[in-house]
Amino acid sequence: MSAVTRRDTYTPQTLLEVAVEVFNERGYDGTSMEHLSRAAGISKSSIYHHVRGKEELLRRSVSHALDGLFAVLEEPAAREGRAVERLEHVVRRTAEVLMERLPYVTLLLRVRGNTATERWALERRREFDQRVAALLKQAAADGDLRAEVDARLATRLLFGMINSIVEWYRPQRGDSAAAEEVADAVVTMAFAGLRRHGRP
Amino acid sequence: MSAVTRRDTYTPQTLLEVAVEVFNERGYDGTSMEHLSRAAGISKSSIYHHVRGKEELLRRSVSHALDGLFAVLEEPAAREGRAVERLEHVVRRTAEVLMERLPYVTLLLRVRGNTATERWALERRREFDQRVAALLKQAAADGDLRAEVDARLATRLLFGMINSIVEWYRPQRGDSAAAEEVADAVVTMAFAGLRRHGRP
Structure with a gap:
């Protein structure tokens, strides 16, 4: 009876937090269920109670990153108005989501494509x-972006700059001011x- | 006598080209002398004729990247004139050196610090x-950069953008026009x- 009434302190959410950390540390390929079990401090069978295996944990982790990113595109400021303004909003919010969901987006950016889940994430x-890129092309067609920079190239450099944030951004607890400063700097x-x- | 007169087609330079490729593919830690020997198509003892071991090949590879980067700082346009102009020159040339020495800079950017050579490279x-960063701070002090972007943050985003080029730039043989377009886009x-x- 105690097994039924005992409160399991691991929820799917806390398990996910541990898993994404271990994946980022060891790489997805280098992580075994044994590693996850040790990091979470629970048995493998307890993990299997929550998920089918490590690939499901990967799918849930990168989904959390992707859901955050795609939700940005549905925000009113990303859907209405001049393309250049919508683009600026999307760039700012992409940087913000990256910082809010840092370990999840870090994992997403490291995915290489060896499993079905990784190929789906890519x-x-x-x-x-x-x-x-389509938004950027529209802004260029509107004449709001410099004509001399190719849209495909600009998109790559833009994501290069934004994605590089995962390399060094280490938030203090609840330090939203710092994240705001980074997002402002990216947009500027x-x-x-x-x-x-207007200077020499 | 034939062993003496036989022309060894492997020079330290061609061996280095093979080594940097294998290091980038397998990671430095994951590369053995056996892998290098197989990739080069020569025996391990032939490799040891040129170098003491894989760490020397790593040191030579990252040195080629670092020498190219540091040489940029010694160019006249990086040493004379207003800091903002010197900074712009350094940014353009850093991107160019990265593309000219692509596999070497790629390896340099992936170095993690497990050996003395890796720690030295870092x-x-x-x-x-x-x-x-010092050049950027000087340009800001001269009033030539936007005051609202912190210099340390700007340096990180700048390198984030430049370094991301290794992720997607794949040069065609002798395609210096493409490299020029990328360098122009980075600077712009x-x-x-x-x-x-001057637009709405």
Whole structure:
């Protein structure tokens, strides 16, 4: 009877938090159920009570990243108005989601494509990039972006800058001011550039 | 006598080209002398004729990247004139060196610090970043950069953008026009921003 009434302190959510950390540390390929069991401090059979295996944990982890990113595209400011304004909103919010869901987006960016779940994640990520590239192309067609930078190249450099945040951003607990400063810097640099105008 | 007169087609340079490729494919830790020997199509003892071991090949590889990067800082346009112009020159040339020495810089960016050579490479890379950060701080002090972007943050985003080129740039043989277009785009985006001014 005690087994039924005992409160299991591991929820699918806390298990996911441990799993994404271990995946980022060891790499998905290098992680076994044994590693996950040790990191979570629960038995493998307890993990199997929650999920079918490590690939399900990977799918849930990258889904959390992808859901956050795709939700940005559905925000009113991403859907209404001039393309350049929508693009700026999407760039800012993409950087914000990356910082809010840092370990999940980090994992997403490291996915390489050895399993069906990884290939699905890569495909979804490519889809997101293409949605942003289309917005950038529209802004260029509206005459709101510099004509001399190719849209495909600009998209790559933009994501290069945003995605690099995972390499060094280490948030303090509840430090939303720092995240705001980073998102502001990304938007300023990408859209207005570092150079101050009207100077020699 | 034939062993003496036989022309060894492997020079230290061609061996290095094979080694950097294998290191990038398997990771430095995952590469054995056996892997290098197989990739080069020569015996391990032939490799030992050229170098003491794989760590020497790593040191030579990352040195080729670092020498190219540090040479940029010694160019006249990086040493004379307003800091913002020197910074712009360094950003352009850093992107160019990265593309010219693509596999070597790729390896440098992946170094993690498990051996003395890796720690030395990380230290040198940090030194290069600090030299660029100092230039950026000087340009900001001159009033030539937007005051609202923190110099440390700007340096990180700048390198994030430049270094991301290794993820997707795949040169065609002798395609210097493409490299030029990428370098131009980096400079335009970083200094002038994507948004066209004087538009609604």
